[in-house]
Amino acid sequence: MVAESLESAYRRHAVELIRYATVMVGRDDATDVVIDAIVGVFGGHVDGDAIVNVRALLFRAVHNRAVDHHRATTRRRSREALFEGRRDVSVPAGPAVDARAALAVLSLQQRTVVFLAYWCDLGVGDIAVVLGVSEGTVRKQLARARARLREVLE
Amino acid sequence: MTDSSEADRELDAAIARLVIDAGSDAPDAPDMSTLTVTELTGSRYDVTRRRVTVAAIGSLAAAAAVLAFVAIDVDDTDTLRPAETAPTPTDPLPTIVAETSEPTIASTVAETSEPTIASTVTAAVPTTSGGAPPPAGITRPVVAADVCEPISAREGISQGVPTLFARGSNNPIPIQIIGDPTDGPTGAFALVQRFFGDDYRAIGQEVVDIDGTEAHVTVYDNGNGQVIWDLADGSQGHLRSRGLDRDELVEIVAGLTPRADTDPIPGFDYTAVQETTIQLELLHEQINTDVRGEVAGFECRVVATDYVYRISALGGDPVYQYAGVIDRPTPLEVGVRSSTVIVVNGLADPTAPTVDDVVDADPTAWLDLRSRLGRLAEGGPLVSVISEGGDVVVALTPIDDTSTVTSYLTLRLTTEQDVTFLQVDTTNAVLAPDAAFWRTEIGGRVRGISTARTGSVMGFRIGETPITDPIDVKISIIDGGDFVLQSTEPIQLSPQP
Numbered sequence: 154m155v156a157e158s159l160e161s162a163y164r165r166h167a168v169e170l171i172r173y174a175t176v177m178v179g180r181d182d183a184t185d186v187v188i189d190a191i192v193g194v195f196g197g198h199v200d201g202d203a204i205v206n207v208r209a210l211l212f213r214a215v216h217n218r219a220v221d222h223h224r225a226t227t228r229r230r231s232r233e234a235l236f237e238g239r240r241d242v243s244v245p246a247g248p249a250v251d252a253r254a255a256l257a258v259l260s261l262q263q264r265t266v267v268f269l270a271y272w273c274d275l276g277v278g279d280i281a282v283v284l285g286v287s288e289g290t291v292r293k294q295l296a297r298a299r300a301r302l303r304e305v306l307e
Numbered sequence: 308m309t310d311s312s313e314a315d316r317e318l319d320a321a322i323a324r325l326v327i328d329a330g331s332d333a334p335d336a337p338d339m340s341t342l343t344v345t346e347l348t349g350s351r352y353d354v355t356r357r358r359v360t361v362a363a364i365g366s367l368a369a370a371a372a373v374l375a376f377v378a379i380d381v382d383d384t385d386t387l388r389p390a391e392t393a394p395t396p397t398d399p400l401p402t403i404v405a406e407t408s409e410p411t412i413a414s415t416v417a418e419t420s421e422p423t424i425a426s427t428v429t430a431a432v433p434t435t436s437g438g439a440p441p442p443a444g445i446t447r448p449v450v451a452a453d454v455c456e457p458i459s460a461r462e463g464i465s466q467g468v469p470t471l472f473a474r475g476s477n478n479p480i481p482i483q484i485i486g487d488p489t490d491g492p493t494g495a496f497a498l499v500q501r502f503f504g505d506d507y508r509a510i511g512q513e514v515v516d517i518d519g520t521e522a523h524v525t526v527y528d529n530g531n532g533q534v535i536w537d538l539a540d541g542s543q544g545h546l547r548s549r550g551l552d553r554d555e556l557v558e559i560v561a562g563l564t565p566r567a568d569t570d571p572i573p574g575f576d577y578t579a580v581q582e583t584t585i586q587l588e589l590l591h592e593q594i595n596t597d598v599r600g601e602v603a604g605f606e607c608r609v610v611a612t613d614y615v616y617r618i619s620a621l622g623g624d625p626v627y628q629y630a631g632v633i634d635r636p637t638p639l640e641v642g643v644r645s646s647t648v649i650v651v652n653g654l655a656d657p658t659a660p661t662v663d664d665v666v667d668a669d670p671t672a673w674l675d676l677r678s679r680l681g682r683l684a685e686g687g688p689l690v691s692v693i694s695e696g697g698d699v700v701v702a703l704t705p706i707d708d709t710s711t712v713t714s715y716l717t718l719r720l721t722t723e724q725d726v727t728f729l730q731v732d733t734t735n736a737v738l739a740p741d742a743a744f745w746r747t748e749i750g751g752r753v754r755g756i757s758t759a760r761t762g763s764v765m766g767f768r769i770g771e772t773p774i775t776d777p778i779d780v781k782i783s784i785i786d787g788g789d790f791v792l793q794s795t796e797p798i799q800l801s802p803q804p
Contacts, residue, residue: 167336167337168336170336171333171334171335171336171337172330172333173330174333175329175330175332175333175334176326176329176330180332180333180334183333183334184334184337187336187337188337189615191337192654193615221615225613247332248328248331249328249329249330249331249332250332251328252324252325252326252327252328252329252331253329255325255329256325256326256329267322267326268326268330271319271322271323271326272323272326272327272330285777285799285801286777286799287777287779299318299322302318302321302322302325303318306318306321306322306325
């Protein structure tokens, strides 16, 4: 693994990473999530010899940042609700927002699996590699996600 | 996704439409080439992040080239360091020992310049001036929770560095530090390696002729630099730097004269060129296989900003410490505590923790932090990278609320006769009163039931070396009725070479 290949890998996957982040955390925070993830990848503790799948590394980084973001947002909203009461926040409507609202019934990992399956068109084995989990886990999460979305869509 | 039924196909199509729509308003991806340009128009928040990003991305020699070194930080975790190896606050100021042999003068050096010779030179970790004793070294770096909320910690130890900066060799590699004896790792410095018998193509942003030698020079946006040049005898010099500009790198290379390959440390003699703007010296040198170092890392989050910071305490040989400083995008701060180098990384912000905030953690609290590993996702297993000889600490927590005792297990991978074993060290475990047996599940199957006692090491055969597949592990304490009293969370160990 050389420096240039990591950089070029980011360039190659930047579009799908920002799209993935948008699905996970919404348009407003997607850029920050991707930037934080990239900073984490390039500046954090990463074993270069272990990077056999840069795409997986980048996806996992964005995924982890999205999870952190989700938790932080949840905590912040809880605090705000506690101290300020519910605020009326207008959210712009549109198909993207509606779709994210529908996908919000899924856990973050399920959302990730769905994105990789339906947007990146990855098979179970490839998703398992990207996420670093077993194929069984992917199948289970995908099945649960489809079942949950079936309920929502019906 | 291909399911046969019409209903499934419709569902798949609907889900695909959802996913397409959900990302349809995605903003443009952060682009490296435009980040710098947009700094002037972005908010302060954005500028800060973008600068760090540019620095980080631009530093891939630091992120990729030194990643093998980083692996020590992440993968080679170890148990708490014995007290006798902890640095003492009374470590004497290292001295530089001059050699009596005839110095080799670089061709570009003026005759009157004073050659800096050092084949047996020690570190340049500065002590505090004045009569006050230097602050104690740090081996378990943390900061107060109100400054930065703890997330996790890790620890690593290395004996011998086979691949400094991700470039290995079949032959020993002399490594030399050229830096400022006062500033040490907090100032500008270069690490110079010399490789023998390797076929490695020299590349760089610019080719500079230095006394007839083509030097391939690269200066990264984050302040790191690199020079690679081929020597007449077929060996190759490879310099990595922090805080040096292009001209300074060229000046340093001009001041290097290769030693005989029979020299105990067959690196370079260094004589600073007279007209240089910086006056650096050869501070230390060592063969890579002799390098020993340890690192303790702490990760925390500032509540006010949600920024995450990483603090590393680097101990051991200077080569290890200096390389650890280069191994960063752009450190917010580098400091020295006795013989420990402290590096703070993260986004620049007034709320960021500083070196002065760093204190040694209580051993129990540190163990707890080390057990908090990266969680892949909600509901997923704890995922941890583990390497041969490294270890991972996991918490063994009570199942119910009748006990608040939390104890720890240490997991290791060992190899004997080409077979890899998982060792479970119970030294730091505290057992529930009714504990009867250890139950160890590996790969979803119960692999062992053994009498519950502490202080022992249990071993489980994983398979023939090398092991590349993740290892799912769960360890429980059960009573005589097979009720679980204490358990780890499901852990997924990801073996690394």
